[in-house]
């Protein structure tokens with residue numbers, strides 16, 4: 001049976017995003033393992049976090065609203081940490097709930113819970129994928145919340161205790177005599193690293209870190225039109241912080257593999273075709289398979305010159321943050337025949353005579369339109 005995620009947060013169906021956030025923060029403030037050592041609270045906190053995740057992710061919420069369970073991945077599902085594969089939407093808000101308001105000044109013990117680092121992973125994509133978009137499954141090795149202690153860092157059934165060195169203040173004072181008189185220096189407590197608490201029995205899974213390393217596979221939606229070197233940010237998919245702190249972001253950097261036919265310049269694609277001299281002179285229809293697999297015919301007009309660029313409007317890459325597409329630019333090379341048999345040579349010579357292109361350079365003056373008319377020997 002699907003969990004009533006709205007009920008877990010004390011909400012009814014159709015609750016607004018703001019309601020969900022508010023309800024979650026209110027509950028998390030009472031239930032987070034750092035403030036509430038009760039094992040039942042820990043369980044309840046996991047439920048609440050899971051409900052928050054389910055209702056703040058539009059895709060997951062749709063599943064919930066359809067009567068399903070977005071975390072139910074088939075037989076055997078349901079055990080383990082809700083954060084294991086689903087990522088980690090909520091802890092940023094826990095931090096807000098605890099520290100967002102007053103009271104988080106510089107003084108007093110600091111939290112063991114700290115924000116996690118960002119992570120970076122590079123993926124190689126084919127040109128078709130960057131141009132038209134794709135969804136890639138990536139496997140990342142990051143720190144995730146410890147499933148045994150939910151970030152508390154304590155062995156099951158045990159709790160942190162107040163540090164005896166600093167009496168929970170997180171700092172110690174030392175008095176030094178100097179020629180100026182007594183100087184009182186305050187520094188973070190060395191026993192508890194300034195947290196005011198010690199963990200007498202660390203969690204066997206994470207050794208009091210509150211997080212463990214794990215491999216996870218995450219689908220990454222790559223939008224159409226991304227380019228080599230661009231980074232996609234997945235909020236909250238980076239490393240979970242010490243003490244189970246909110247995860248940093250995961251950046252996915254795009255590397256574009258070279259394509260056999262097409263090269264890319266921003267939103268424009270380029271390709272190069274080579275035509276025989278006769279086709280360039282007479283005109284032809286050139287079949288070309290576009291990047292998306294569509295077959296098209298390019299109209300090459302008679303008398304096409306080498307270096308001509310034919311533009312196919314709207315056949316380039318989609319614009320990433322706008323509508324429409326760039327162009328495909330077809331660069332035309334013209335190939336001069338190299339090995340002529342006797343018959344071919346004879347025909348070409350006849351053509352040259354017909355076109356008045358058979359005369360040597362010295363005769364250029366007599367034939368102003370001739371092929372060599374504009375050639376001058378600079379050494380004469």
Ligand SMILES: [Zn+2]
Pocket residue numbers: 146147148149150151152153154203204205206207208209210211
């Ligand atoms: Zn642990």
Ligand SMILES: [Zn+2]
Pocket residue numbers: 163164165166167168169170171189190191192193194195196197
């Ligand atoms: Zn201490």
